[in-house]
Amino acid sequence: MKTTIILLAAVLCSFTTLAQNRKADAQAIEKQVDAMVTSWNNHDHSDMKNYTTVDCDWVNIVGMWWKNRKEVEFSTQFYHDRMFKKTPMQKKGVAVRFVSPTVALVHFTSHVGSFVTPDGHQLPAADDLALLVYVKQNGKWLMTAGENVVIDLVAQKNNPVNFMPK
Structure with missing residues (x-):
């Protein structure tokens, strides 16, 4: 009986430690965002070297794929030198989902000001939604991939998920 209680206590402590680590990791990722x-x-x-991997890639809002x-x-x-010179971005939300202890998917919602195209x-x-992939390297969370889209408010009204039975 004593062994069972000790084993149960050890398991509960490890879950608590994992939850605390996940919270700290999520906060570290949000700081990188x-x-x-x-x-x-x-x-x-x-300063991108401070928050991205060397081999990171990005697919921009119009489908250009940059590969490192x-x-x-x-x-x-x-x-930014040409069309985003004065365009602000405001963070609206960050949702982190851990795929493994060293990989996280991040949904980052932002509001980007108006701008003039080339x-x-x-x-x-408009509001944007980015899917970012973060990896933990040498104790630091770094973005290794990202892609963003404009949130189309008209289309959102027709999202099939809105019509799912509850």
Whole structure:
């Protein structure tokens, strides 16, 4: 009986420790998302090495696929120098789901201000949703992949999930 109680206590302690670690990891990931938002709002992405992996990739909102940090940093900065110079981003939400102890999927919702495209079209402010993949390397959470889309409010009204039986 004593052995069973000790074993049960050990199992409960390990679950508590895991939950605490997950909470700390989720907070660390959110700080990395905040660093990305700060880079955006400063319109300077030279600090990407602090929150991305060397082999990170990104698929942007119009389907351009940048395949390593060098391409992601160059391309992001390229557009900030030309069309996002004064466009702010506001973090609206971050949801973290752990796939393993060292891999997390992050749904990041933001509000991006209006901007003018390279061909002169004015685009209004909009909410975006990004799916980000984070990996833990040497004790630090880094983004290794991302893709973002504009949230279409008209289409959201027709989301089949809204019609699912409860």
